[in-house]
Amino acid sequence: MFLIRELTVNDYDALVALWKEAGLPYRPNGRDQRERIAREVAGPCSIFLVAEIERHIVGAVLGTHDGRKGWINRLAVSPRYRRQGIAAALVAAVEGRLSGMGIEIVACLIEDWNNDSRTVFEHLGYRYYPDVRYYTRRKDDEV
Numbered sequence: 213m214f215l216i217r218e219l220t221v222n223d224y225d226a227l228v229a230l231w232k233e234a235g236l237p238y239r240p241n242g243r244d245q246r247e248r249i250a251r252e253v254a255g256p257c258s259i260f261l262v263a264e265i266e267r268h269i270v271g272a273v274l275g276t277h278d279g280r281k282g283w284i285n286r287l288a289v290s291p292r293y294r295r296q297g298i299a300a301a302l303v304a305a306v307e308g309r310l311s312g313m314g315i316e317i318v319a320c321l322i323e324d325w326n327n328d329s330r331t332v333f334e335h336l337g338y339r340y341y342p343d344v345r346y347y348t349r350r351k352d353d354e355v
């Protein structure tokens with residue numbers, strides 16, 4: 213059985229290893245730097261959680277909020293531990309914390325090609341908005 217707990221900066225290496233294992237993008241020179249993650253963990257806008265089995269990190273999610281909406285970022289579960297409800301539990305834990313803050317909208321951005329992830333969020337009750345287009349301005353491609 214897994215347990216869900218807050219991510220700490222000491223989990224950083226295991227978190228990066230999990231992202232790599234799950235095939236998620238990783239921005240070592242941008243927002244995924246250890247110092248940036250540490251700053252976010254210490255700040256008021258993050259709900260960074262991990263799922264653990266026998267002290268081994270098998271899943272993680274970087275929940276955030278901007279005061280109006282909550283965001284699910286970088287949901288990842290180790291391939292060996294998939295289809296056991298770990299992602300669902302991580303998302304529910306973020307949603308529960310957001311709800312406790314009075315935040316009633318939770319959203320996530322999923323790349324068009326990521327059919328597995330799209331299916332997962334549909335199973336979790338998330339509604340797809342095909343008429344929304346994502347625009348962003350970035351300092352550079354590394355951030």
Ligand SMILES: CC(C)(COP(=O)(O)OP(=O)(O)OC[C@H]1O[C@@H](n2cnc3c(N)ncnc32)[C@H](O)[C@@H]1OP(=O)(O)O)[C@@H](O)C(=O)NCCC(=O)NCCS
Pocket residue numbers: 234235236286287288289290293294295296297298299300301320321322326328329331332333335336
């Ligand atoms: C997406 C991911 C986190 C799902 O993790 P998981 O722990 O296997 O998911 P869960 O077991 O909690 O499944 C949640 C629901 O999605 C369904 N589901 C899970 N994986 C699925 C898949 N590949 N195809 C279809 N449905 C799937 C489950 O059946 C469950 O639905 P149900 O509650 O109606 O039965 C995992 O596959 C992963 O790490 N993928 C690579 C990284 C990634 O793409 N992350 C998303 C970035 S937005």
